Amino acid sequence: MIRIPRQLRGDICAEGEAAYPDECCGIMLGTVDAEGSRSVTELQPMRNARESGERYHRFRIEADDILRAERSAAGNGLEIVGFYHSHPDNPAAPSDYDREHALPWYAYVIVEVTQSRARRIRCWQLAGDRSRFLRERMHTLERE
Numbered sequence: 001m002i003r004i005p006r007q008l009r010g011d012i013c014a015e016g017e018a019a020y021p022d023e024c025c026g027i028m029l030g031t032v033d034a035e036g037s038r039s040v041t042e043l044q045p046m047r048n049a050r051e052s053g054e055r056y057h058r059f060r061i062e063a064d065d066i067l068r069a070e071r072s073a074a075g076n077g078l079e080i081v082g083f084y085h086s087h088p089d090n091p092a093a094p095s096d097y098d099r100e101h102a103l104p105w106y107a108y109v110i111v112e113v114t115q116s117r118a119r120r121i122r123c124w125q126l127a128g129d130r131s132r133f134l135r136e137r138m139h140t141l142e143r144e
């Protein structure tokens with residue numbers, strides 16, 4: 001389960017709308033409690049490092065950018081709990097490309113943006129054997 005403040009959930013949708021028809025992408029920073037459930041406390045929008053002709057259906061975050069985000073998060077007692085990106089005119093479900101590039105444990109939030117409007121937002125986690133994604137429950141917090 002992942003907890004996310006309504007404000008940040010809205011921010012992901014707004015970013016997806018702003019990036020349309022390309023994919024937006026970013027890192028979710030937060031905390032992990034003793035039971036392993038995650039709370040998002042901060043978003044770090046990232047540059048989509050895919051070449052321009054590919055950004056409408058793919059995203060990539062450079063390893064250097066992830067490392068930088070991880071370092072600055074650690075300085076604030078936070079860690080990377082997952083990643084988010086948008087699917088312009090496609091369902092909020094991971095693509096084969098997403099699965100091939102995903103890492104275990106992290107939460108993957110995907111927002112469907114249809115004709116510039118954010119629709120569904122869903123959270124996923126890679127199965128242990130990497131064969132597929134499993135839905136992860138997203139709990140929206142009304143206030144931080």
Ligand SMILES: [Zn+2]
Nearest residue numbers: 085094095098
């Ligand atoms: Zn995707």
